[in-house]
Amino acid sequence: MTALLSEETRARDEIARIGASIFSRGLTFGSTGNISVRLSDGSLLMTPTNACLGELEPARLSRFTAEGVHVDGDKPTKEAFLHRCMYCARADAGAVVHLHSTHSVAVSILADVDPADVLPPLTAYYVMRVGTLPLVRYFPPGDARLAEAVGEEAGRHHAVLLANHGPVVAGKTLREAQYAVEELEETARLFLMLDGRRVRPLTADQVAELRRR
Structure with a gap:
């Protein structure tokens, strides 16, 4: 029990620290975006509803049982199901980051x-940290059909892009999920900057080599 409490304390502090970093660099704004971590007993810590990632209080994070029941902390975000879909489909997921x-x-x-794959393989790090990025069709935030659509992709992809909404990315650790979602955002920025110009993305062979590594 003591070890789990220590793990939970570290996870709470890390969520607040990474949330502040994401917010301070303009990767999300207002009360948008949410972060979660799965603890070793299967329970979840998640940023609550209407919370600014730049002003998180570790003690007020929402806590869920391994079965997805909210048991402690502030009222959970209505997008909690996006995180649960990833965890249910991916046994290796230790954290999920969703940004706008x-x-x-x-x-x-x-x-x-x-x-089927929204962004081209412009850089090696995008291939290694994101890979294939499917676009999940649009549903209103909180709609149960969005949960089903994300669930359909989550088993095959650790990163998805919600139409007219934003990315949801899982990682083995919170730091890994953070780096992946930041790589996705930077590649999206490059993609838009290069619009209308001839580009030289990585070839299929180069992508395959990266994936073998």
Whole structure:
């Protein structure tokens, strides 16, 4: 029990610290975005509803049982199901980050992207940290159909892009999820900057080599 309490304390502090970093660099704004961590007993810590990631109080984070029942902390975000979908589908997921990051959202609104893989492999780090990025069709925030749509993709992809909404990214650790969602946002920014210009993305062979590594 003591070890679990120590793990939970560290996770609470890390969520607040990474939330502040994400917010201070303009990767989300207002009360948008949410972060969660799965503890070793399967329980979840999650940023609550209407919380600014730049002003999180570790003691007020929402806590859920392994079965998804809210048992402690402030009222949970209505997007908690996005996190649970990832955890249910991915046994390796230790954390999930969902943002409304500007460039990723902009790409999610474009009419002519490939819904099976939204962004091209512009850099090696994008391939290694994100990989294939499917576009999840639009549903209103909190809609149960969005949970079903995310669940359909989560088993095959640790990162998805919600149409007209933003990215949801899982990682083995919170730091890994943070780096992946930041790589996704930076690649979306590059993609928009290069719009209309001829580009030289990585070839299929180069992508395959990265994945083998």
